[in-house]
Amino acid sequence: MHNHHSALGLATSLRPVEPVTLIRPHAAHRAARFFIEKFAGKTMYAVKANPSPALIRSLWDAGITQYDVASANEVRLVRHLLPEATLCFMNPVKAEEVIREAYFEHGVRAFSLDNQDELDKILRATDYAKDLTLCVRLRVSSDHSKLSLASKFGIDPAQSASLLMAARQASDSLGICFHVGSQAMSPQAYIQAMALARDAIVQAGVTVDVIDVGGGFPSIYPDLEPQNLENYFHSIHEAFESLPISYSAELWAEPGRALSAEYSSLIVRVERRRGTDLYINDGAYGALFDAAHLDWRFPVKLLRAESNQARDINFSFYGPTCDDMDYMAGPFPLPADVKVGDYIEIGMLGAYGNAMRTEFNGFMPSMTVIADDQPMASLYNDTGDHQHSIAMR
Ligand SMILES: *Cc1c(COP(=O)(O)O)cnc(C)c1O
Numbered sequence: 460m461h462n463h464h465s466a467l468g469l470a471t472s473l474r475p476v477e478p479v480t481l482i483r484p485h486a487a488h489r490a491a492r493f494f495i496e497k498f499a500g501k502t503m504y505a506v507k508a509n510p511s512p513a514l515i516r517s518l519w520d521a522g523i524t525q526y527d528v529a530s531a532n533e534v535r536l537v538r539h540l541l542p543e544a545t546l547c548f549m550n551p552v553k554a555e556e557v558i559r560e561a562y563f564e565h566g567v568r569a570f571s572l573d574n575q576d577e578l579d580k581i582l583r584a585t586d587y588a589k590d591l592t593l594c595v596r597l598r599v600s601s602d603h604s605k606l607s608l609a610s611k612f613g614i615d616p617a618q619s620a621s622l623l624m625a626a627r628q629a630s631d632s633l634g635i636c637f638h639v640g641s642q643a644m645s646p647q648a649y650i651q652a653m654a655l656a657r658d659a660i661v662q663a664g665v666t667v668d669v670i671d672v673g674g675g676f677p678s679i680y681p682d683l684e685p686q687n688l689e690n691y692f693h694s695i696h697e698a699f700e701s702l703p704i705s706y707s708a709e710l711w712a713e714p715g716r717a718l719s720a721e722y723s724s725l726i727v728r729v730e731r732r733r734g735t736d737l738y739i740n741d742g743a744y745g746a747l748f749d750a751a752h753l754d755w756r757f758p759v760k761l762l763r764a765e766s767n768q769a770r771d772i773n774f775s776f777y778g779p780t781c782d783d784m785d786y787m788a789g790p791f792p793l794p795a796d797v798k799v800g801d802y803i804e805i806g807m808l809g810a811y812g813n814a815m816r817t818e819f820n821g822f823m824p825s826m827t828v829i830a831d832d833q834p835m836a837s838l839y840n841d842t843g844d845h846q847h848s849i850a851m852r
Pocket of ligand 1: 505507508527549550638640641642673674675676713714715716717810
């Protein structure tokens with residue numbers, strides 16, 4: 460793999476025709492160390508945010524040993540890359556054949572569920588194994604999050620007593636898990652979810668061995684600048700300490716976005732300008748699904764060697780495919796004189812960027828390059844000032 464010191468250096472020296480994925484293993488390493496050192500529990504990486512083998516290896520090297528997987532291919536991928544890793548199958552709805560393969564061929568022992576049918580399925584598929592960790596997924600609010608995960612999965616905590624009791628009987632270790640929604644903008648999300656977990660435990664009267672607070676830990680984007688992650692950890696630790704659970708109970712978290720967002724960015728080229736619409740060579744079917752469909756605003760930077768006097772104005776992007784929906788409204792502020800042939804770095808695409816890429820219409824990035832420079836924003840910079848380590852446009 461190529462190595463470059465910076466996005467600017469790469470754009471000016473290589474002048475790539477196709478989009479380039481920039482990866483920053485040092486940023487993923489720093490995020491993982493932050494969680495390992497400051498979160499008082501087990502940090503597992505939610506692989507769906509970015510299943511790139513190079514990222515998974517960087518996280519492992521930084522000390523992340525537990526991985527949240529949700530499909531047969533994710534189980535196989537992580538097991539193949541990391542024979543020693545602990546895999547937890549946290550998709551509440553799974554095929555029976557896949558559970559069987561995960562248990563018997565890949566050593567998976569932890570599974571989530573949110574209904575009795577799934578519990579029966581897990582027990583059949585594992586030949587009524589006695590060494591299971593079963594995590595009952597509670598439905599909690601996504602009110603504090605940018606992306607809801609409140610309707611598809613999770614049992615209503617008020618109705619969860621009999622399922623918790625059944626899972627307790629069938630398991631070696633009983634867990635409670637939830638997901639507050641992705642990009643949770645306040646620690647309050649976790650405080651409220653922990654209160655629901657408390658009620659469920661009290662009602663069911665069961666001994667709980669694992670509290671898994673799921674994902675949702677934020678990254679930093681334009682207009683979405685969260686508090687320091689240590690505030691989130693502090694709120695979770697406090698709520699965990701006050702739960703009616705055994706002293707030996709474990710606390711788990713499943714960050715996807717927070718461990719991967721800073722890992723990668725994209726260099727695109729402007730192929731046409733029409734007023735404030737820029738036609739670039741990656742888009743909704745590439746790494747910019749969230750920019751197109753969720754109006755997510757990613758930071759952008761013009762990569763030009765000469766200093767620029769033009770003031771910023773707001774642009775929108777069209778992607779390269781022949782589809783009107785390949786449109787990212789932004790706004791993306793860039794110098795007013797942007798022109799055909801210019802290169803732009805689009806930052807913070809490590810989470811749910813490359814993972815969502817398709818090859819629709821034949822467009823795909825030509826290469827992946829390692830960069831040593833800083834991501835366009837960071838929650839983990841070394842100065843202690845958690846935001847704006849690099850000025851965000
Ligand atoms: C998507 C997902 C995650 C990761 O969520 P982030 O918001 O990216 O941290 C964790 N756990 C489960 C079960 C998920 O579905």
